[in-house]
Amino acid sequence: MxxxxxxxxxxxxxxxxxxxxxxxxxxxxxxxxxxxxxxxxxxxxxxxxxxxxxxxxxxxxxxxxxxxxxxxxxxxxxxxxxxxxxxxxxxxxxxxxxxxxxxxxxxxxxxxxxxxxxxxxxxxxxxxxxxxxxxxxxxxxxxxxxxxxxxxxxxxxxxxxxxxxxxxxxxxxxxxxxxxxxxxxxxxxxxxxxxxxxxxxxxxxxxxxxxxxxxxxANCPHIDPELTYRVRQEEQAKFTELLRESLFTVSHWEIRGHADPIKKNWPFLLMSVLDGEGSLMIGGQPYALKKGDHLVVPSTVSELALDGKLDLIVSNPV
Ligand SMILES: [Zn+2]
Structure with missing residues (x-):
């Protein structure tokens, strides 16, 4: 696989x-x-x-x-x-x-x-x-x-x-x-x-x-949507879910060291590196990440880990 x-x-x-x-x-x-x-x-x-x-x-x-x-x-x-x-x-x-x-x-x-x-x-x-x-x-x-x-x-x-x-x-x-x-x-x-x-x-x-x-x-009248951010703070990482709507979710991930492994709860994942560098570990295999990278993590990945100093925007369809 x-x-x-x-x-x-x-x-x-x-x-x-x-x-x-x-x-x-x-x-x-x-x-x-x-x-x-x-x-x-x-x-x-x-x-x-x-x-x-x-x-x-x-x-x-x-x-x-x-x-x-x-x-x-x-x-x-x-x-x-x-x-x-x-x-x-x-x-x-x-x-x-x-x-x-x-x-x-x-x-x-x-x-x-x-x-x-x-x-x-x-x-x-x-x-x-x-x-x-x-x-x-x-x-x-x-x-x-x-x-x-x-x-x-x-x-x-x-x-x-x-x-x-x-x-x-x-x-x-x-x-x-x-x-x-x-x-x-x-x-x-x-x-x-x-x-x-x-x-x-x-x-x-x-x-x-x-x-x-x-x-x-145009939506008439305009109504500001209410957003609730869900934050999960770990010792070396902070995960902020910015949006969960009917079509997709979007999160901001800040990695500051060794983040705990993350188990898949998405069909597949879109990841963009806004800043920093580090690595993505999948099944013991490291992949280097740096600012400006865009990638898709396939659904065959059941768990991933991140390491380094990284700011990411991560999204997935629901
Ligand atoms: Zn537009």
Whole structure:
């Protein structure tokens, strides 16, 4: 039984709002000084990650999913469910909203809508995000969009490193300039832009807006979700479950030495190293981990151990 973790080659995507931190902070080979997204764990057709090691080296995660479902607990569904990205927002992303599964399937003919969540890795002093809106009803939302009352419509929230935001489908949102974020999301690339600051795209023309879809998909009124963090503190490790929702869970793991072995309670695990270095032990076999690594631990692993100084974001489908 193959228990080798699948280390992935990230896919890097240029964006008009991107910067150079994915190289300067994470050491990735970026295509330009406006690189916005690193798709670290992806089986999405718009950016499929390659497996770097083991028997499946050179294959994509999507191929592994299609041909070796036993490595993924025989998880149901045609498509790998999750996508992990690191985003470097040098300037503001568009104000946008994502559909839920039903809307995405009916209108875009894709399997998933997009519920996402953000862990703020680092940010500038005073950095903000747009999170939710002030319109009490869909009609009021439609009217404010029509009248371009962005200042009164959009809710701005100050952020600091270590903050976590849950962005279920239907949430009006924008990551703003100065934020470096790890995003865990459904494997989807469907975005409806409601406002793009009237700025030009790379071709000099404004990027398309999707006003009708945004109005149809926006949660009205916006209600802040209540999050309860579950913390497990050990002598040399701290495990914080940031989110447990119907589709996936996301946790922050801090390893400061020899962590106690962890027994599998997930179908399979997505792991991204935000900082530090150390090792992952599986069945007596060590695998070196360092900042910027993205990997999938297959379901054939029943127990793992971590060692070193490591900050990780770990997620799994439920
Ligand atoms: Zn988004």
């Amino acid at each position: 193959d228990t080798t973790p699948m280390f992935l080659q990230p896919e890097l995507h240029e964006k008009i709002w991107g910067g150079a931190k994915l190289r300067d902070d994470f050491g990735y080979d970026i295509p330009s000084e406006t690189t916005g997204e690193c798709w670290g764990i992806s089986a999405h057709p718009n950016g499929p990650a390659l497996i770097k090691n083991g028997a499946l080296a050179g294959r994509t995660l999507a191929e592994a999913w299609a041909e070796h479902r036993e490595l993924f607990d025989n998880y149901k569904g045609d498509d790998f469910p999750l996508l992990t990205k690191i985003l470097d927002a040098r300037t503001d992303l568009s104000v946008q909203v994502h559909p839920d599964d039903a809307y995405a399937q009916a209108n875009e003919h894709v399997p998933f809508g997009k519920t996402e969540c953000w862990y703020i890795i680092d940010c500038d002093e005073g950095a903000e995000i747009v999170y939710g809106h002030t319109a009490p009803t869909r009609e009021a939302f439609r009217q404010a969009v029509g009248e371009k009352k962005w200042d009164s419509l959009l809710r701005r929230v100050k952020v600091k490193s270590g903050d976590f935001f849950y962005v279920p489908s239907g949430t009006i949102h924008a990551i703003c300039g100065g934020c470096l974020i790890l995003e865990t999301q459904q494997s989807s690339d469907t975005t409806y832009r409601v406002y793009d600051y009237d700025r030009p795209g790379t071709d000099g023309k404004p990027r398309p807006l999707h006003i009708r879809q945004s109005i149809e998909c």
